[in-house]
Amino acid sequence: MKYINLFPKIKVFLNIYLYFSYMVEENNEIVTKRYICKICNSTHSIKINKDLLKGKTKFPFPYVILHDSIIKNELKEVLTILYVDNNLEIRHTEIQEIVDDNLFSKSQVVEMTKTLFEENERLREDVAILTKELNKLKRLKAFYKRILLRLKPVN
Numbered sequence: 486m487k488y489i490n491l492f493p494k495i496k497v498f499l500n501i502y503l504y505f506s507y508m509v510e511e512n513n514e515i516v517t518k519r520y521i522c523k524i525c526n527s528t529h530s531i532k533i534n535k536d537l538l539k540g541k542t543k544f545p546f547p548y549v550i551l552h553d554s555i556i557k558n559e560l561k562e563v564l565t566i567l568y569v570d571n572n573l574e575i576r577h578t579e580i581q582e583i584v585d586d587n588l589f590s591k592s593q594v595v596e597m598t599k600t601l602f603e604e605n606e607r608l609r610e611d612v613a614i615l616t617k618e619l620n621k622l623k624r625l626k627a628f629y630k631r632i633l634l635r636l637k638p639v640n
């Protein structure tokens with residue numbers, strides 16, 4: 486008969502549980518919101534990071550996003566300005582298709598540039614967080630590997 490010590494197994498499950506509860510906590514910082522896009526004629530969902538509220542004093546604030554849309558085999562670029570309030574609710578949307586002869590107002594250009602800078606900053610932070618997560622996963626992988634080797638039944 487083969488005997489397997491249950492203790493390492495319990496430890497593995499405990500670690501998996503702790504890891505996922507941590508992930509859930511992390512994900513709470515991001516909320517999913519929906520808005521109707523009149524150009525695609527559909528509802529889009531967008532993930533908004535709660536960090537976005539940091540440093541904002543005026544609400545609702547404009548949040549600019551760009552997305553591609555294929556309508557009748559035609560690729561369209563859609564500029565969307567979402568006006569987000571302090572509860573991360575979308576209060577108003579401004580949606581327009583970008584075409585070559587589009588003229589943007591000065592304030593729109595300022596908003597777009599500002600958003601790109603903020604987005605860049607957020608991506609930089611995301612990279613740091615993801616690198617940390619990746620290293621954690623690597624350590625977990627090594628940990629499980631060691632345990633699995635130990636779990637191999639001895640004949």
Ligand SMILES: [Zn+2]
Pocket residue numbers: 522523524525526529552554563
């Ligand atoms: Zn759309």
